[in-house]
Amino acid sequence: MRLLTARLSARRRSRFAGPVVLMFALLLTGGLYTALSPASADDATSSDTDTVAKGRELFLVGCSTCHGKNGEGVDSTTGWYGPPLVGVGAASVDFQVGTGRMPLAAPGPQGADRRHVYTDEEVEALAAFVASLGPGPVVPSEEEYSPDAIPEDEREEAIVRGGEFFRTNCTACHNFAASGGALPGGKYAPTLQGVEPKHVYEAMLTGPQQMPVFSDEVLKPEEKRQIIAYLRNLEESPAYGGAQLGSYGPVSEGMAAWVFGIGACVAFAVWIASHTARSTRKGAKA
Amino acid sequence: MSTNAKAAVKPAKPSKIGAAANYADERTGMAGLAKKQIRKVFPDHWSFMLGEIALWSFVVLLITGVFLSLWYKPSMAEVVYNGSYDALRGLHMSEAYASTLDISFDVRAGLLMRQMHHWAAMLFIAAMFVHLIRVFVTGAFRKPREINWLIGGVLLLLGILEGFAGYSLPDDLLSGTGLRIADGLVKATPVVGTYMSFFLFGGEFPGDLIIPRLYIAHVLLIPGLLLALIGAHMMLLVYQKHTQWPGPGRTNENVVGYPMMPIYAAKAGGYFFVVFGITALMGGLMSINPVWRFGPYNPAEVTAGSQPDWYMGVAEGLLRIFPGWETSIFGVTATWSVIIPGQIAPMLILTGILFYPFIEAWITGDKSEHHLLERPRNAPNRTAFLAAMMTFYGLLWAAGGNDILAVLFNLNLNHITYFMRVAIFVLPPLAFWLARRWCISLQRSDEAKLLHGYETGVIMRSPDGGYSERHAPISAEEAYTLMARDEEKVYEAPAGTDLNGVAARKVRVMQLRSKASKYWFGDNIRKPTREQLEEARAHAEHELAIQDGHTNGHSNGHADGHSNGDGRQPVRSGSHAAPAAIEGRSSTDPGSSEK
Ligand code: HEM
Numbered sequence: 001m002r003l004l005t006a007r008l009s010a011r012r013r014s015r016f017a018g019p020v021v022l023m024f025a026l027l028l029t030g031g032l033y034t035a036l037s038p039a040s041a042d043d044a045t046s047s048d049t050d051t052v053a054k055g056r057e058l059f060l061v062g063c064s065t066c067h068g069k070n071g072e073g074v075d076s077t078t079g080w081y082g083p084p085l086v087g088v089g090a091a092s093v094d095f096q097v098g099t100g101r102m103p104l105a106a107p108g109p110q111g112a113d114r115r116h117v118y119t120d121e122e123v124e125a126l127a128a129f130v131a132s133l134g135p136g137p138v139v140p141s142e143e144e145y146s147p148d149a150i151p152e153d154e155r156e157e158a159i160v161r162g163g164e165f166f167r168t169n170c171t172a173c174h175n176f177a178a179s180g181g182a183l184p185g186g187k188y189a190p191t192l193q194g195v196e197p198k199h200v201y202e203a204m205l206t207g208p209q210q211m212p213v214f215s216d217e218v219l220k221p222e223e224k225r226q227i228i229a230y231l232r233n234l235e236e237s238p239a240y241g242g243a244q245l246g247s248y249g250p251v252s253e254g255m256a257a258w259v260f261g262i263g264a265c266v267a268f269a270v271w272i273a274s275h276t277a278r279s280t281r282k283g284a285k286a
Numbered sequence: 287m288s289t290n291a292k293a294a295v296k297p298a299k300p301s302k303i304g305a306a307a308n309y310a311d312e313r314t315g316m317a318g319l320a321k322k323q324i325r326k327v328f329p330d331h332w333s334f335m336l337g338e339i340a341l342w343s344f345v346v347l348l349i350t351g352v353f354l355s356l357w358y359k360p361s362m363a364e365v366v367y368n369g370s371y372d373a374l375r376g377l378h379m380s381e382a383y384a385s386t387l388d389i390s391f392d393v394r395a396g397l398l399m400r401q402m403h404h405w406a407a408m409l410f411i412a413a414m415f416v417h418l419i420r421v422f423v424t425g426a427f428r429k430p431r432e433i434n435w436l437i438g439g440v441l442l443l444l445g446i447l448e449g450f451a452g453y454s455l456p457d458d459l460l461s462g463t464g465l466r467i468a469d470g471l472v473k474a475t476p477v478v479g480t481y482m483s484f485f486l487f488g489g490e491f492p493g494d495l496i497i498p499r500l501y502i503a504h505v506l507l508i509p510g511l512l513l514a515l516i517g518a519h520m521m522l523l524v525y526q527k528h529t530q531w532p533g534p535g536r537t538n539e540n541v542v543g544y545p546m547m548p549i550y551a552a553k554a555g556g557y558f559f560v561v562f563g564i565t566a567l568m569g570g571l572m573s574i575n576p577v578w579r580f581g582p583y584n585p586a587e588v589t590a591g592s593q594p595d596w597y598m599g600v601a602e603g604l605l606r607i608f609p610g611w612e613t614s615i616f617g618v619t620a621t622w623s624v625i626i627p628g629q630i631a632p633m634l635i636l637t638g639i640l641f642y643p644f645i646e647a648w649i650t651g652d653k654s655e656h657h658l659l660e661r662p663r664n665a666p667n668r669t670a671f672l673a674a675m676m677t678f679y680g681l682l683w684a685a686g687g688n689d690i691l692a693v694l695f696n697l698n699l700n701h702i703t704y705f706m707r708v709a710i711f712v713l714p715p716l717a718f719w720l721a722r723r724w725c726i727s728l729q730r731s732d733e734a735k736l737l738h739g740y741e742t743g744v745i746m747r748s749p750d751g752g753y754s755e756r757h758a759p760i761s762a763e764e765a766y767t768l769m770a771r772d773e774e775k776v777y778e779a780p781a782g783t784d785l786n787g788v789a790a791r792k793v794r795v796m797q798l799r800s801k802a803s804k805y806w807f808g809d810n811i812r813k814p815t816r817e818q819l820e821e822a823r824a825h826a827e828h829e830l831a832i833q834d835g836h837t838n839g840h841s842n843g844h845a846d847g848h849s850n851g852d853g854r855q856p857v858r859s860g861s862h863a864a865p866a867a868i869e870g871r872s873s874t875d876p877g878s879s880e881k
Contacts, residue, residue: 167459168586180693185700186700234373240390240397241401245573249690251593254595257408261405261412266336268560
């Protein structure tokens with residue numbers, strides 16, 4: 001059975017199968033989206049102006065001290081400075097505010113503090129406002145990032161390919177098990193476990209901080225989705241070998257060998273040597 | 287003398303086993319040999335079992351390794367993976383990697399065996415290290431055991447090489463990254479580096495020969511050498527007999543402990559099951575080297591957390607913190623940042639370990655045989671040197687995992703590097719100094735115990751209102767143990783006229799040696815002489831007599847089993863420390879026969 005699916009999947013990988021299936025999938029989901037999406041195009045523009053206005057208000061209160069009133073950025077020598085946001089796009093705002101990085105709590109090498117200050121609507125409004133400053137990457141739609149949108153019979157192959165993309169593009173910073181890694185200068189690539197698929201997608205799209213931008217030319221949208229599918233598989237697959245020891249690789253394994261292994265062996269050695277055949281053990285010394 | 291003699295001489299009815307043993311004996315004459323070994327005496331102390339951890343984990347390695355070799359395919363031929371692990375199915379990979387995945391997911395108990403094998407490998411080398419530390423710090427490497435020390439050092443080196451070869455076998459991303467670094471080390475050799483690398487890998491790295499080659503080294507060559515050396519190690523141990531801690535009844539001429547049969551064999555055999563159980567538990571409960579997560583080796587990939595196994599951590603650390611020095615001479619580039627940490631430093635450390643006994647013997651000028659161990663405090667420089675080396679090792683170890691430290695403790699990677707660059711020069715000497723001072727103060731406290739007794743915790747108030755703590759003499763056993771130290775002789779370079787005609791170079795060596803020897807023993811507290819001890823005892827008796835006069839009602843307070851009030855020590859027969867068996871040492875005392 002397994003052999004059969006493997007052979008099938010090998011055939012599926014023929015030159016045309018992929019694009020054709022993808023076209024169908026896109027057409028289908030696209031059609032469904034336009035049919036089911038609540039807001040029509042005209043509605044969107046009128047409600048957009050409202051959202052932008054609301055976003056502008058929020059921005060003036062929460063963000064302008066660092067990013068300037070019109071997102072032009074504030075340059076200062078004291079370090080309280082925010083880069084210009086013109087052209088960073090809605091995706092960047094959604095990522096930065098959605099993951100709780102922005103508004104930045106305090107200057108430091110990296111905004112890690114996950115304070116969620118804004119509601120989803122407010123984030124949307126902020127994103128709309130920043131997007132109105134200049135064109136940039138838009139917030140991805142659910143079927144772009146959600147691994148659930150991958151057809152059932154292609155999921156396994158998507159995970160395999162996602163794994164390849166992940167190992168080639170991401171593990172250098174984020175570690176093989178996506179448990180994070182250090183970067184020079186006190187910066188670090190955070191763990192990707194528990195990060196929402198949307199934010200993973202946006203991170204690739206906008207490249208926060210040290211992370212490179214993986215534009216759609218570098219990693220096609222469906223490849224990004226495959227990476228997300230792999231990450232979810234990584235999270236959901238059982239811990240085959242037992243306790244994962246943080247998934248940090250040989251360093252934590254070595255630690256465990258010394259602490260648990262040698263520790264237990266020495267404890268037993270002490271125990272065995274102290275249980276002697278002597279009549280009483282009092283005064284048994286060295 | 288032996289307490290278990292009853293069991294041994296009990297007449298037994300000829301059983302089937304007995305008959306078989308008889309049959310074998312009549313044809314091989316083994317009984318005579320075996321009888322002698324059965325009566326072999328082993329002293330008892332937990333630290334003497336550390337080497338056993340290494341021995342037993344080696345046995346676990348042999349068992350699990352043979353299991354793995356039944357399924358592992360040492361081939362770098364490309365195959366398409368079709369096993370049970372979904373997330374890699376359909377990928378192209380080497381047969382070695384695919385078979386490792388099969389062992390992990392499709393062979394019954396395969397993952398358990400792989401993990402046991404790997405945990406046992408970590409334990410094997412770790413146990414050799416702690417065993418080496420024990421031997422070092424107790425001076426057990428001194429004459430006549432230098433050869434066994436050398437064998438131990440070579441075993442350690444071979445164990446590390448064996449582990450590295452094993453680590454490379456699965457041909458996953460970590461294996462490949464490790465081999466890449468090894469390739470870099472080889473290539474860094476000036477002039478011949480590239481040729482050596484081509485020779486090793488059979489062409490351009492990675493080629494398709496390295497895994498089969500490492501496999502032969504891993505399952506045949508190095509295990510064979512290890513087995514032979516372990517055999518030699520044990521035979522020397524049996525021949526020279528085990529060292530022991532000094533104590534009443536234990537001298538340089540005997541061994542006090544338990545006979546091989548049945549007590550020691552039961553203990554050692556039981557310990558095998560303990561070590562086996564611990565590796566089985568670790569293999570069953572803790573993930574190690576989850577190769578399916580690393581993916582097949584691909585020279586274009588790398589992952590954060592790429593580290594070697596812990597025993598290579600020091601080399602890794604040195605590589606990581608070394609500044610990027612490089613010089614170019616006549617078109618040949620010497621990459622110091624690889625040559626020094628990767629080639630020169632490990633060799634220096636290894637030769638240092640191997641030759642230590644000879645260096646120390648040269649300084650102390652000690653040519654006598656030692657079967658009694660030395661307490662760490664009584665050799666302050668040796669202990670301090672160990673403390674310094676352990677600090678050095680620990681720092682480099684931490685440097686090898688600098689990225690993990692940075693993530694776990696929110697540190698700055700660069701700061702760790704700067705810190706380590708300074709720390710490896712500053713902290714080891716500091717550790718040396720601290721450990722040395724500590725040892726010497728422990729010697730002082732021993733001396734105080736011998737001359738003034740131990741602190742009883744009983745506070746005395748004198749008639750004029752002063753307070754003092756009462757000291758009571760220590761037991762005869764303890765005093766004996768404390769006094770069982772070698773007399774120390776500082777080497778003096780011959781002076782003046784004696785040196786006429788001696789080459790200047792030789793004189794300089796003598797003077798250096800004399801200086802080293804002075805430093806070696808210089809600050810040690812001499813052990814008290816007989817006169818000092820006798821005077822101290824007279825003093826104590828006098829003191830106690832006076833004090834008892836004042837504190838009649840408290841006479842029980844200080845008599846806690848060590849002193850019966852008049853300060854005289856009843857020399858108790860060693861009822862509670864009765865040695866189970868004593869064996870003479872024929873090497874130093876040819877007259878006394880083994881019992
Ligand atoms: C004495 C010391 C030995 C050490 C330190 C050692 C160490 C290692 C290590 C670290 C691995 C990698 C395991 C992994 O996949 O995570 C390995 C793999 C392997 N070892 Fe050993 N080993 C030793 C002895 C042996 C012996 C005696 C045999 C066979 C007779 C053997 C057979 C194998 C095989 C076939 C593999 C590859 C299988 C695999 O990676 O899953 N080993 N060894």
